[in-house]
Amino acid sequence: MLEIKVSSEKDIPMIEELLLESKLKLDSLDKVFPNSMIAYDSGNPVAAAGFSYAEKEAVIQYVVVQKRRQREYLGDGIVKALLNFADKKGIKWVYVKGIDIGHFFSRVGFEEISYDHLLATGSPFVKNQFNREDIIFTATLPDFFLRACRSNKS
Numbered sequence: 001m002l003e004i005k006v007s008s009e010k011d012i013p014m015i016e017e018l019l020l021e022s023k024l025k026l027d028s029l030d031k032v033f034p035n036s037m038i039a040y041d042s043g044n045p046v047a048a049a050g051f052s053y054a055e056k057e058a059v060i061q062y063v064v065v066q067k068r069r070q071r072e073y074l075g076d077g078i079v080k081a082l083l084n085f086a087d088k089k090g091i092k093w094v095y096v097k098g099i100d101i102g103h104f105f106s107r108v109g110f111e112e113i114s115y116d117h118l119l120a121t122g123s124p125f126v127k128n129q130f131n132r133e134d135i136i137f138t139a140t141l142p143d144f145f146l147r148a149c150r151s152n153k154s
Contacts, residue, residue, distance in 0.1 A: 002074075004081045007036040007048065014038060014045035018064040028052075032061050035089075037081045039074060047078040051086060051094065054125035058086050060096040079108050087141040094144075095126055098135040109144055110137035 007015060012033055019026055026032065029050075035058075036050030047065040051058040060082070065074045086094055098105050098112070106112065115132045122130075130136055 002039060002041050002046075002077075004037055004039045004047075004077060006085060007033050007038045007050070009033070011036075011038045011045070011048075015048045015050075015064075018045060018048050018066060019062060021067055022064045024062055024064060026062050035085070037078055037085060039078050039081075041069075047074040049078045049082045051082065053086070053089070053091055054123065056090060056092040057123050057126050058091045058094045059126060059129050060094060063096075063101075075104060076108055079105075083139060083141060083144055087145075092141055093122075093126075094139045094141065095122070095130070096137050097130065098137045105137040109147065110139045112136065113138050 012029060015029060015033065015036065015038060019029070032050040032052055035053060036048060038045060039047040045066070046069045049060065049063040051060045053059070060079075063075060063079055063082075065078070083094060095118070096105055096110065098110075113136050115130065115134065115136060118130055118136055119127060
Protein backbone atom coordinates (compact mmCIF):
# COMPACT_ATOMS: atom_id res chain seq x y z
CA MET A 1 0.00 0.00 0.00
CA LEU A 2 1.30 3.45 -0.92
CA GLU A 3 1.69 5.97 1.90
CA ILE A 4 2.79 9.58 1.32
CA LYS A 5 3.66 11.53 4.43
CA VAL A 6 5.56 14.54 5.69
CA SER A 7 9.14 13.45 6.29
CA SER A 8 10.75 13.32 9.69
CA GLU A 9 14.35 13.07 10.83
CA LYS A 10 14.20 9.28 10.66
CA ASP A 11 13.39 9.53 6.93
CA ILE A 12 16.61 11.42 6.09
CA PRO A 13 18.69 8.28 5.36
CA MET A 14 15.96 7.00 3.02
CA ILE A 15 15.76 10.33 1.20
CA GLU A 16 19.56 10.42 0.92
CA GLU A 17 19.48 6.93 -0.59
CA LEU A 18 16.89 8.00 -3.19
CA LEU A 19 18.94 11.12 -4.00
CA LEU A 20 22.10 9.03 -4.37
CA GLU A 21 20.36 6.53 -6.66
CA SER A 22 19.15 9.42 -8.82
CA LYS A 23 22.63 10.98 -8.80
CA LEU A 24 21.27 14.19 -7.27
CA LYS A 25 23.31 16.12 -4.75
CA LEU A 26 21.59 18.26 -2.16
CA ASP A 27 23.89 20.14 0.17
CA SER A 28 21.32 21.10 2.76
CA LEU A 29 18.89 18.21 3.16
CA ASP A 30 18.84 18.88 6.90
CA LYS A 31 17.33 22.30 6.17
CA VAL A 32 14.83 21.00 3.59
CA PHE A 33 13.57 17.80 5.24
CA PRO A 34 10.97 19.58 7.44
CA ASN A 35 9.40 20.71 4.14
CA SER A 36 9.65 17.33 2.46
CA MET A 37 7.31 14.47 1.64
CA ILE A 38 8.28 10.84 1.31
CA ALA A 39 6.33 7.98 -0.27
CA TYR A 40 6.55 4.44 1.00
CA ASP A 41 5.17 1.37 -0.72
CA SER A 42 4.80 -1.58 1.64
CA GLY A 43 7.32 0.08 3.96
CA ASN A 44 9.92 0.72 1.24
CA PRO A 45 10.83 4.31 0.26
CA VAL A 46 9.94 4.89 -3.40
CA ALA A 47 9.78 8.69 -3.87
CA ALA A 48 10.53 11.95 -2.11
CA ALA A 49 10.33 15.68 -2.77
CA GLY A 50 11.12 18.81 -0.79
CA PHE A 51 11.14 22.59 -0.95
CA SER A 52 12.67 25.58 0.75
CA TYR A 53 10.56 28.66 1.31
CA ALA A 54 10.35 32.20 2.55
CA GLU A 55 7.02 33.82 3.34
CA LYS A 56 4.65 32.94 0.47
CA GLU A 57 7.17 31.60 -2.05
CA ALA A 58 8.79 28.18 -2.29
CA VAL A 59 11.39 26.58 -4.51
CA ILE A 60 11.29 22.82 -5.02
CA GLN A 61 14.78 21.56 -4.24
CA TYR A 62 14.38 17.94 -5.27
CA VAL A 63 11.96 15.37 -6.65
CA VAL A 64 13.21 11.77 -6.75
CA VAL A 65 11.56 8.49 -7.63
CA GLN A 66 13.20 5.13 -7.23
CA LYS A 67 14.55 4.21 -10.68
CA ARG A 68 12.68 0.92 -11.02
CA ARG A 69 9.43 2.67 -10.04
CA GLN A 70 9.61 5.53 -12.52
CA ARG A 71 6.77 5.85 -15.05
CA GLU A 72 4.26 4.69 -12.41
CA TYR A 73 3.00 8.23 -11.70
CA LEU A 74 4.76 8.30 -8.34
CA GLY A 75 6.42 11.58 -9.35
CA ASP A 76 3.02 13.13 -10.06
CA GLY A 77 1.73 11.94 -6.70
CA ILE A 78 4.66 13.13 -4.63
CA VAL A 79 4.70 16.56 -6.34
CA LYS A 80 0.96 17.06 -5.85
CA ALA A 81 1.28 15.99 -2.20
CA LEU A 82 4.17 18.44 -1.80
CA LEU A 83 2.11 21.25 -3.33
CA ASN A 84 -0.79 20.45 -1.02
CA PHE A 85 1.63 20.61 1.92
CA ALA A 86 2.95 23.97 0.67
CA ASP A 87 -0.61 25.27 0.28
CA LYS A 88 -1.36 24.33 3.89
CA LYS A 89 1.71 26.33 4.96
CA GLY A 90 0.26 29.41 3.24
CA ILE A 91 2.62 29.34 0.27
CA LYS A 92 1.17 31.02 -2.82
CA TRP A 93 3.88 30.57 -5.49
CA VAL A 94 6.05 27.52 -6.08
CA TYR A 95 9.01 27.54 -8.48
CA VAL A 96 11.24 24.80 -9.82
CA LYS A 97 14.14 24.41 -12.24
CA GLY A 98 13.10 22.22 -15.13
CA ILE A 99 16.58 21.07 -16.10
CA ASP A 100 16.35 17.71 -17.89
CA ILE A 101 12.77 17.08 -16.72
CA GLY A 102 10.88 20.20 -17.76
CA HIS A 103 8.40 18.05 -19.66
CA PHE A 104 7.50 16.37 -16.35
CA PHE A 105 6.63 19.64 -14.60
CA SER A 106 4.68 20.86 -17.62
CA ARG A 107 2.70 17.61 -17.73
CA VAL A 108 1.95 17.80 -14.00
CA GLY A 109 0.49 21.29 -14.45
CA PHE A 110 3.29 23.81 -13.89
CA GLU A 111 3.67 26.74 -16.27
CA GLU A 112 7.00 27.74 -17.78
CA ILE A 113 8.03 31.34 -17.12
CA SER A 114 10.93 33.43 -18.32
CA TYR A 115 13.79 34.55 -16.13
CA ASP A 116 12.73 38.16 -16.81
CA HIS A 117 9.25 37.35 -15.49
CA LEU A 118 10.83 35.86 -12.38
CA LEU A 119 12.94 38.99 -11.91
CA ALA A 120 9.84 41.16 -12.19
CA THR A 121 7.67 39.15 -9.80
CA GLY A 122 9.84 37.01 -7.51
CA SER A 123 11.27 37.89 -4.12
CA PRO A 124 15.04 38.07 -3.51
CA PHE A 125 14.79 34.60 -1.93
CA VAL A 126 13.52 33.15 -5.22
CA LYS A 127 15.65 35.27 -7.54
CA ASN A 128 18.84 34.10 -5.81
CA GLN A 129 18.10 30.48 -6.70
CA PHE A 130 17.83 30.90 -10.46
CA ASN A 131 19.86 32.33 -13.32
CA ARG A 132 19.13 33.36 -16.89
CA GLU A 133 20.03 29.94 -18.33
CA ASP A 134 17.55 28.05 -16.15
CA ILE A 135 14.27 26.70 -17.43
CA ILE A 136 11.83 27.87 -14.76
CA PHE A 137 8.39 26.51 -13.97
CA THR A 138 5.84 27.84 -11.52
CA ALA A 139 2.58 26.85 -9.89
CA THR A 140 0.19 29.23 -8.16
CA LEU A 141 -1.60 27.84 -5.14
CA PRO A 142 -4.36 26.96 -4.60
CA ASP A 143 -5.32 27.65 -8.25
CA PHE A 144 -3.04 24.80 -9.36
CA PHE A 145 -5.49 22.26 -7.96
CA LEU A 146 -8.40 23.67 -9.94
CA ARG A 147 -6.85 22.69 -13.26
CA ALA A 148 -3.85 20.40 -12.75
CA CYS A 149 -5.86 17.47 -11.45
CA ARG A 150 -8.39 17.44 -14.27
CA SER A 151 -8.21 15.24 -17.29
CA ASN A 152 -7.78 16.71 -20.76
CA LYS A 153 -10.15 14.06 -22.10
CA SER A 154 -13.69 15.09 -22.95
